[in-house]
Amino acid sequence: MMKRWSLLLLLLLGACSSPQKNYYQLPAVTASSAVVSKTSGRQLLVAPVTLTDALAGNGIVFQTSDVRYTLTTQNQWASPLDQQLQLALLTALRSGLPGWDVTTSGAGATPVTLQVNVTAFQGRFDGRAIVRGEWVLRDKSRVVTQPFNVEVSLHEDGYDALVKALAQGWQQVSLSLAHQVAALS
Secondary structure (H helix, E strand, O other): OHHHHHHHHHHHHHHHHOOOOEEEOOOOOOOOOOOOOOOOOEEEEEOOOEEOHHHHOOEEEEEOOOOOEEEEEEEEEOOOHHHHHHHHHHHHHHHHOOOEEEEOOOOOOOOEEEEEEEEEEEEEOOOEEEEEEEEEEEOOOOEEEEEEEEEEEOOOOOHHHHHHHHHHHHHHHHHHHHHHHHHHO
């Protein structure tokens, strides 16, 4: 009987001491204002954002040394990261490409297509948020591929600051991409 109570007490204490999971969402990106504008007939089809295997899970990735990465189990994304990134990208492109029909499904005859591949979206041991990958833009006559690599310093410690810095880095990538798409058209 005493062993049973001891075991029950040990399980109860273990359950109470287990850390709580924290869930994070990238901050909502606000477009300048909802303006209905006539499109110029140019359509940009944004394919789903692809992530490396380590980023495709629920845990937030943190680089603890130049060769070691940790996939957190207590600090996780509230919704799939690829969907969060695509939504933020669409918002930035719609704002940065006035006159374009920016969409995720092609209804036009020959839309320009954009594929974004993210290879790093993580915190790093030196207090920086890393956003790295490449984008591929295709139209009927050409394919343009360009890498991106953005580092944002964290202003304080913690996952809240990391998620905000990652969102800032992704916003920089998205706005740069909008400018480059406009320049290529």
